[in-house]
Amino acid sequence: MTYLSRMSPRSRHFIKGTITLVSVILCVLILPTRLPGMELLGIGPNWPLIWVVAWSIRRKRTLLAAIVGGLAMGFLQDGMTAPVPTHAASLVLVAVLTILLQKMRSIPPEIIEKDPIPIALIVFGMAVIAETLMAFQFSWIGERTLVEIWTYHQRVALCSAILSSLWAPVIYFPLNRAWDMTSSSES
Amino acid sequence: MLKNTLRRWWDLRLQIAMLGLALSGAWFVRQTQGQALFEVYGWVTRPFQVNASQQEQLLNARTKELQDRLAELQTQNQKLQSLLGYVSTQKNKGIAAPIIGRSADHWWEQVSLGRGSKDGIRKGFIVMGPGGVVGRIITVTPNTSLVVLITDSTSRVGVVISRTRQMGFLRGKGEKSKNRAVMEFFENVPNVKVGDVVTTSNFSQLYPIGLPIGRVESLDLKKSPAPEALIEFSAPINSLEWVVVYPHQPPSEIKSTQKQPSSTNLPQNQPFKEEGGEANR
Numbered sequence: 001m002t003y004l005s006r007m008s009p010r011s012r013h014f015i016k017g018t019i020t021l022v023s024v025i026l027c028v029l030i031l032p033t034r035l036p037g038m039e040l041l042g043i044g045p046n047w048p049l050i051w052v053v054a055w056s057i058r059r060k061r062t063l064l065a066a067i068v069g070g071l072a073m074g075f076l077q078d079g080m081t082a083p084v085p086t087h088a089a090s091l092v093l094v095a096v097l098t099i100l101l102q103k104m105r106s107i108p109p110e111i112i113e114k115d116p117i118p119i120a121l122i123v124f125g126m127a128v129i130a131e132t133l134m135a136f137q138f139s140w141i142g143e144r145t146l147v148e149i150w151t152y153h154q155r156v157a158l159c160s161a162i163l164s165s166l167w168a169p170v171i172y173f174p175l176n177r178a179w180d181m182t183s184s185s186e187s
Numbered sequence: 188m189l190k191n192t193l194r195r196w197w198d199l200r201l202q203i204a205m206l207g208l209a210l211s212g213a214w215f216v217r218q219t220q221g222q223a224l225f226e227v228y229g230w231v232t233r234p235f236q237v238n239a240s241q242q243e244q245l246l247n248a249r250t251k252e253l254q255d256r257l258a259e260l261q262t263q264n265q266k267l268q269s270l271l272g273y274v275s276t277q278k279n280k281g282i283a284a285p286i287i288g289r290s291a292d293h294w295w296e297q298v299s300l301g302r303g304s305k306d307g308i309r310k311g312f313i314v315m316g317p318g319g320v321v322g323r324i325i326t327v328t329p330n331t332s333l334v335v336l337i338t339d340s341t342s343r344v345g346v347v348i349s350r351t352r353q354m355g356f357l358r359g360k361g362e363k364s365k366n367r368a369v370m371e372f373f374e375n376v377p378n379v380k381v382g383d384v385v386t387t388s389n390f391s392q393l394y395p396i397g398l399p400i401g402r403v404e405s406l407d408l409k410k411s412p413a414p415e416a417l418i419e420f421s422a423p424i425n426s427l428e429w430v431v432v433y434p435h436q437p438p439s440e441i442k443s444t445q446k447q448p449s450s451t452n453l454p455q456n457q458p459f460k461e462e463g464g465e466a467n468r
Contacts, residue, residue, distance in 0.1 A: 017205070028221075029228050032288025032299055042425065043293050068206040072213035079213075079221030080291035087292065134294060144340045148360065156293045 016182035023175050027051045028076050038167075043159040045167040046127055048073040052091050053123050054172040056098035058179065059109050063099055070095030085137030090130035098126065113176065116169040124165035131157040222328040229287060229301055229331040236285045236301050281315070281431035282306055287331065296339035296359065298322070300430065303330045311393070313435045316422035319399040320344075320387065321430055332432075337400070338368060338424055345390035346370055346400060346418075353377040354388055357400065357418060366420050367404065371413045379403060385418050395435055 007015075027047040038044055052073050056066040074088025081087075101122065102109065112118045135153040138144055216224060284302035291297070302308055304327045312324045314334050322342070326333040337344055342359040355372040370385060383403045387394040401420040408414040 025224075025227075028224055028291075029231060031291035032228060033232075034289050044289075046292075062202075065202070065206060068210050072209045075210075075213035075217040076221070076224070077292060079216040079219065080224060081295045081297065083217060083220075131293070138294065148340060160293055 012182050016179060019175075019178045019182065023171070024051065024073070024076070027073075027171070028080065031077070031080055038163070040159040040163055041155060043156055043163070045163040046130065046160050047164075047167075047171070048077050048087070048091060049094060049127055049130055050123055050164055050168045050171045051175075052095050053098050053119070053126055053168070054175050056095045057102050057109075057112060057119070057122070057172075058176070059102070061099060061102075063096070066095040066099040067092055085134065085141060087134070089137065090133040093133055094126045094130050097129065098122065116173070119168050119172050120165040123168040124161045127161035127164045128157045131160055220326050220333075222326070225299060225326075225328050225331040225333070228299070229303075229328075232287045232301070236287060281433050282308060283429065283431050284308070284332070285429055286427055296336040296342075297325075298334050298336065298427070300332045300334060300432070301330070302432070303328050303332050305329050307434075308332050308432050309434070311435060313394055313398070313433045315398070315431050315433060316424065316427050318421035318423065319401060320394060321422050321424060321427065323393060323435075324432065334430075336424060337420070338366075342368075344394060344400070345388045345392075346385050347388035348377070348379050348403070349384045349386050351378040351383070353379055354390065355413075355416075356390075357385070366424055368401075368418050368420070370403075370416045370418050372416070373413070375414065376408070377414055379406065379416060381406060393435075395433075 027050070030047055031044075034042075034044055052070050055061070055069040070092040071088050074086060074091040077087040077091075101107065107118050107122075131153060135149050135157075138149050139146055282302060284300040284306070286298050287301040288299040289297070300308075300314075308324060308327055310324055310327055314321045314323060320337060322334045322336040322339075324332050325335050335342060337357065337359055339359045342357075344357040345354070346357045347354050353372060353374060355370045355377070358369045358371060360368055372379070381403050385400045385403065387396060387398045387400060389396045399421055401418045401422075403416045404419040405417045406414070407416070
């Protein structure tokens with residue numbers, strides 16, 4: 001901590017960027033794995049979504065930065081699966097909703113930073129919204145039958161929401177702490 | 188005042204430049220279908236991959252005996268086929284590959300393999316598990332490859348009931364943790380019963396003819412517009428660890444070089460379009 005605060009703002013900025021990049025790569029690389037205890041009915045946590053929520057809920061985050069974060073994460077997930085329908089749409093929606101939630105101060109930021117429950121609840125809601133938007137996109141494309149999409153959606157939305165909300169603190173707290181440490185004395 | 192505004196503008200410009208850089212980087216990954224990421228993933232998971240010698244030990248003597256007998260019958264069959272002037276497109280050189288990852292989101296049924304173009308895998312190759320067809324290769328990087336499984340909702344495979352030669356196509360249900368798919372028949376009253384073996388048909392362009400897929404589990408012959416059967420895959424698709432990749436070239440690509448007997452009797456208007464899930468890619 002003292003070592004970090006003695007560093008120049010420029011190098012601290014560099015470390016912050018590196019931490020962000022490494023966290024993104026970790027979130028993307030963990031996607032194809034199915035570690036024991038991390039899946040429910042074959043469905044794992046939605047790591048990019050957790051990252052996007054953690055990114056957007058920061059106090060000083062601008063709307064533009066939140067949207068770009070959602071877009072970039074969506075493109076990365078597209079690269080890992082298939083580009084149509086895009087994951088960027090749902091992740092941008094999640095980023096915008098999260099930043100609105102944070103700007104309107106529906107939940108005080110002090111509580112979010114200390115208590116794991118609010119972040120888990122936010123991620124739960126956002127996961128349901130994101131999977132619903134994906135299901136709408138699949139319905140729009142029309143290569144799967146509507147009955148199949150929406151029966152599958154129920155299961156995927158619920159499992160993904162439960163698992164993502166349970167695993168959200170694992171991403172959010174270390175990342176938030178790292179961002180705090182690298183930018184605390186900047187102003 | 189002016190200095191302050193300039194300073195703030197400069198700061199903002201830096202931020203915008205960084206965000207632009209992040210966005211273009213992500214776009215690049217999307218356009219290259221995450222090849223770099225899969226390479227890194229393959230490299231990171233290398234220490235955890237099951238190696239070939241361990242896998243070999245797991246095979247028991249009975250399986251080996253059956254494999255030997257099968258090989259014997261296959262060579263006999265090939266000899267008979269060559270006597271009849273039948274040209275086979277299937278070669279029996281398989282590439283064993285470990286499964287190193289599952290689908291990266293909830294809507295697609297994909298797996299990634301720990302072998303890639305360096306080991307001779309190409310796009311369109313067929314992936315077989317113990318028991319039957321599993322899927323086909325859609326993306327290849329030097330050390331990994333991405334497989335779309337036949338359980339994926341976008342997967343369509345031309346299949347046949349091997350007992351009565353009733354034609355149909357297999358539609359993936361896209362459901363995790365269920366080893367099933369739906370077969371739709373072309374005929375209104377198909378001759379089929381529970382337990383019948385299902386194999387790939389000669390309508391299939393993406394898969395070679397006669398590969399085992401599974402067995403009929405239940406029937407719904409009153410289903411409109413076409414009667415349906417629920418097929419249970421013979422390969423345990425949800426618990427695979429190791430698969431074998433076989434070279435395959437769709438007959439449409441071979442036609443120019445050699446005449447293919449099976450593709451000459453294709454109907455003019457096929458009632459379905461076979462898809463391997465790569466249509467969107």
